[in-house]
Structure formats: structure tokens, C-alpha cells
Amino acid sequence: MTENSVKHSTFTLERTYSSSPAQVFAAWADRDAKAKWYAGRDDAYTLDFRVGGTETAHGRTDDGAELVAESVYHDIRTDERIVYSTALHGRGALATVSLTTVQFLPDGTGTRLVLTEQDTFLDDQEQPEWRHEGTETWLDALGRHLDQL
Numbered sequence: 001m002t003e004n005s006v007k008h009s010t011f012t013l014e015r016t017y018s019s020s021p022a023q024v025f026a027a028w029a030d031r032d033a034k035a036k037w038y039a040g041r042d043d044a045y046t047l048d049f050r051v052g053g054t055e056t057a058h059g060r061t062d063d064g065a066e067l068v069a070e071s072v073y074h075d076i077r078t079d080e081r082i083v084y085s086t087a088l089h090g091r092g093a094l095a096t097v098s099l100t101t102v103q104f105l106p107d108g109t110g111t112r113l114v115l116t117e118q119d120t121f122l123d124d125q126e127q128p129e130w131r132h133e134g135t136e137t138w139l140d141a142l143g144r145h146l147d148q149l
């Protein structure tokens with residue numbers, strides 16, 4: 001780990017789902033639905049989906065260290081967009097802070113989802129490519145969840 005280092009990264013991911021914007025949005029807004037595609041086996045997962053509400057997800061690194069992601073919702077426009085910030089802690093320290101915007105755009109009878117994330121990575125505890133890959137993984141899981149509806 002490099003002491004006192006900072007990296008910045010911004011990425012945008014797009015997915016097209018056959019579900020309507022209302023259905024895709026609902027998969028983010030409902031705690032039980034989101035837990036299925038986002039929280040995995042996290043029994044302590046919480047979601048208070050409202051402006052000012054919070055979300056907490058727990059995980060583990062490959063070597064077993066606990067990770068805790070705490071998000072705060074800043075802007076919610078039903079079926080249109082969500083804006084939230086997240087602080088990720090690992091090994092007892094702040095690892096990243098991010099700002100994420102998710103847009104739900106009508107695309108025929110489906111939805112084009114556009115997710116843009118701006119990240120600050122602290123002290124080499126996480127890398128931009130790890131965050132990008134992880135976000136792709138859960139957007140793919142969202143697609144599989146929507147296909148089962």
C-alpha cells in the first residue's frame with residue numbers, strides 16, 4: 001500500500017434491458033429486489049430508498065477482510081434517475097468515495113441504463129479497474145434478475 005496516495009477515475013457503463021424504465025427503476029428502489037442482484041449473501045444489507053436515505057452493503061476481500069459500503073441518496077426522480085454517494089471502508093480505513101448517477105432512458109419497449117461513477121481512491125486500497133469490473137458484474141446480475149420477472 002502506498003501511503004497518502006490519491007487516484008481519481010470516472011467511468012460510464014451502459015446496458016440495455018428489455019424491461020420498462022419503471023421495472024428497472026423498481027429493481028433499484030425495492031430492498032428485497034435489489035438484495036437479489038446486488039447484495040448477494042449479505043444478510044445485514046439495508047436500503048432506505050429516499051432522498052437522504054442510506055444503503056449499507058457488506059462484503060469481503062479475497063483474503064477475508066471485511067468491506068462496508070455506505071451510500072446516501074441525494075436525488076431520486078422516479079423511473080428517470082438516481083444520484084448517490086458511497087464511502088467504502090476496508091481493513092478499518094476509508095478506501096474510496098464515489099458519486100454515482102444512474103439514468104433510466106426509454107429504449108423502444110425497454111430501457112437503456114446509463115451509469116456514470118466518479119471515484120476517489122485512497123492509499124491504493126482499491127483500484128479503478130476493480131471498481132469498473134465489479135460494477136459491470138452487478139449490472140449484468142441486474143439483467144439476469146430482470147429476465148426472471
